[in-house]
Amino acid sequence: MTENTPHLASSGDGQVITRFGAEFLIETAQGETIRCTARRKLDHLACGDRVRWERQVQGNAAVTAMLPRKNVLERPDFRGKPRAIAANVDLLIVVASWQPAPVWEMLDRYLIAARRLPAEVLLVMNKADLRSTHAAQEAETCLHEFGLIGCPVLHVSAERPQGIDAILNAIGERTAIVVGQSGVGKSSIAAQLLPHTDIRIGAVADTGEGRHTTTTATLYRLPSNGALIDSPGVRDFGLTGLDFATLEAGFPEFRPFLGACRFHNCTHNHEPGCAIKxxxxxxxxxxxxFTRYQSLLASLPR
Ligand SMILES: Nc1nc2c(ncn2[C@@H]2O[C@H](COP(=O)(O)OP(=O)(O)OP(=O)(O)O)[C@@H](O)[C@H]2O)c(=O)[nH]1
Ligand SMILES: [Mg+2]
Ligand SMILES: [Zn+2]
Structure with a gap:
């Protein structure tokens, strides 16, 4: 191999562990981590992507191609252009907490994103130790509704720690990504799942807001053969290119009633004879x- 005979070029398949701008950490098929650059045409590569890499005779390694993707999770950048967060995801773990408090519409959007990927979804309510002091009745109602629509919900505390094994069981041998607001404890959960890995955790501000401690998505191998991607927290999670069909599909509770509206193109808003309403x-x-569905509907481009 190249390690011993640097005059020989080598190549192989690998997976993107993380990227810092134009620089990538790639895990090779042999489990070695190598630093690579990539051509500009591969600028869309993201954590989790499977790639082909080549090491030059001079010793520089480069990603030369992206292998086919199963899916990609995107969010709009500051210009509204889709940016890949991570690729090849099986399970979207949406993390929320009692402080910072959940933004329910953001959770709805994550559910839509999971459905579109497609990937399974798991809602993890972290900071269970703060529930009795910080949970408002309205928040409990909103949370209860996620259970009613069939979304699996776990109550955990990364600090206690408590409920962490249930997350590990849910991931199994698959690739999961933790997503959500900054400061909800995504990295704290990752650190509990990976006790021997150095993962940065940041205190929340006095306002309860996170400080955007994690700055780039990183994939970690779990002892269970699964993988966990820790991702940077967001202030808001927007959906790129959302259309009506995608929105409607993101509300699984509509399914039993679809087709029963008077108009076949009913948007379940103002129309008479709407079975959903x-x-x-x-x-x-x-x-x-349903109220939040209506506000998401109003946000669709006409
Ligand atoms: N009370 C309590 N605090 C927690 C718990 N889990 C995490 N925290 C705290 O929440 C703060 C934020 O934790 P992080 O893990 O950095 O949050 P994050 O979601 O990764 O944040 P970003 O990387 O900014 O997106 C830290 O001060 C943690 O100690 C918990 O279960 N209970
Ligand atoms: Mg973090
Ligand atoms: Zn309708």
């Missing part, structure tokens, strides 16, 4: 979720 009005569809 009727179900929401009698509580068969969780009302808070």
């Amino acid at each position: 009727a179900a929401a009005s009698v509580g068969e569809i969780p009302p808070q979720r």
Whole structure:
């Protein structure tokens, strides 16, 4: 191999562990981590991507191609252009906490994103130790609704620690990513799952807001053969290119009623004879979720 005979070029397949601008850490098929650059045409590469790499005779390694992706999680950059956060994700672990408090509409958008990937979704309510002191009744109602629509919910505390094994079991041998607001404890959870790995954790400000401690997505191998991607916290999670069909599909609680509206192109908003609205009005569809659906609908480009 090249390690012993540097005059020989080598090549192989690998996976992006993390990237810092134009520099990538690639895990080779042999489990070795190497530093690589990539051509500009591969600028869209993200953590989790499978790639082909080559080491030059001079000793520099470069990513030469991206292998086919199963899926990619994106969010808009400051210009609104889609930016890849991570690729080849099986499970989207949406982390929320009691401080900072959940932004429910953001959780709705993550559910839509998971459905679109597609990937399974798991809602992890971290900081369970703060629930009795910080949870407002309205928050408990909103959270309860996620359970009602069939979204799996785990209550954990990365600090206690408590409930961490349940996360590990949910991941199994798959690749999961933790996403959510800054300061909810994504890296704290990652650190609990990976006790021998050095992972940065940052205190929340007095306002309860996170300080954006994690700055780039990183993939970690779990002892269970699965993988966990820790990702930078967001202030908000926007969906790129959201259309009506994607929005509707992101509300699984609508499914039993779809097709029963008077108009086949019903948007479940102002239309007469809407079966979804009727179900929401009698509580068969969780009302808070339905209200937020309407505001998401209003945000769609016309
Ligand atoms: N009370 C309590 N605090 C916690 C818990 N888990 C994490 N924290 C604290 O929350 C703060 C933020 O933790 P991080 O793990 O850095 O949060 P993060 O989601 O990775 O934040 P970003 O990297 O900025 O997105 C730290 O001060 C942690 O000690 C918990 O279960 N209970
Ligand atoms: Mg973090
Ligand atoms: Zn309708």
